[in-house]
Amino acid sequence: MGQILPLLEQYLPKSRVAHSLRVAETARQLALLQPCDSATSKFLPEKAYSAGLLHDIAKAMSPQKLCDAGIAKHPWYASTYIRYPAVWHAFAGPCMSEQLLGPQDAEISRAIRYHTTGTGNMSPLDSILYIADYIEPGRPFADRAVLADIFQNDVLHELSFGDKLGLAIAIIVTSGIIGLTKQQKAIHPLTLRCYNAHSNGMTGASLHYWKTHVSRYY
Numbered sequence: 001m002g003q004i005l006p007l008l009e010q011y012l013p014k015s016r017v018a019h020s021l022r023v024a025e026t027a028r029q030l031a032l033l034q035p036c037d038s039a040t041s042k043f044l045p046e047k048a049y050s051a052g053l054l055h056d057i058a059k060a061m062s063p064q065k066l067c068d069a070g071i072a073k074h075p076w077y078a079s080t081y082i083r084y085p086a087v088w089h090a091f092a093g094p095c096m097s098e099q100l101l102g103p104q105d106a107e108i109s110r111a112i113r114y115h116t117t118g119t120g121n122m123s124p125l126d127s128i129l130y131i132a133d134y135i136e137p138g139r140p141f142a143d144r145a146v147l148a149d150i151f152q153n154d155v156l157h158e159l160s161f162g163d164k165l166g167l168a169i170a171i172i173v174t175s176g177i178i179g180l181t182k183q184q185k186a187i188h189p190l191t192l193r194c195y196n197a198h199s200n201g202m203t204g205a206s207l208h209y210w211k212t213h214v215s216r217y218y
């Protein structure tokens with residue numbers, strides 16, 4: 001962990017380092033809410049914190065800057081940068097982390113890869129990082145408090161922790177797609193996959209929460 005902060009300070013502006021620290025702490029707090037029912041959940045808060053710290057490591061980079069820094073190309077890196085410039089850093093992040101820090105935990109690398117687009121089948125760590133990036137206290141999003149409430153105030157006590165993660169992802173991906181369409185920006189296929197897996201077909205308490213607490217924002 002002590003190795004990561006100096007790297008963040010080297011490659012990111014101060015405001016982005018501060019964001020990364022807030023995401024790390026938010027992710028750790030979310031992970032602590034996971035019921036301790038498996039061996040893997042024991043390490044989740046620690047992994048969530050590390051993933052939060054590292055998730056935006058490539059945010060200030062470009063394909064050219066990566067090359068200049070001697071960091072290996074990824075096969076789809078140039079075309080993704082051109083078509084989906086806001087997404088690219090998520091795919092470049094694991095590659096940059098490995099280059100700078102050596103082999104990385106596969107679950108953390110995967111969570112970083114999907115932290116911007118989401119995807120169809122998200123692990124608890126993928127989900128926690130994706131949500132923490134949106135609800136960390138420095139974010140200005142109007143629906144941020146409603147999302148945090150899903151976890152903080154037990155307004156959805158009948159839902160499992162996994163169901164709450166799924167509901168939060170559905171809200172975030174829907175908000176993201178609406179924002180992209182308003183700006184006539186391309187939607188990455190993984191974002192659509194995330195939407196189809198989490199928003200489409202919502203039922204029960206999740207759907208009720210959506211209608212009563214969330215839909216007014218869109």
Ligand SMILES: [Fe+2]
Pocket residue numbers: 019023055056133
């Ligand atoms: Fe971020």
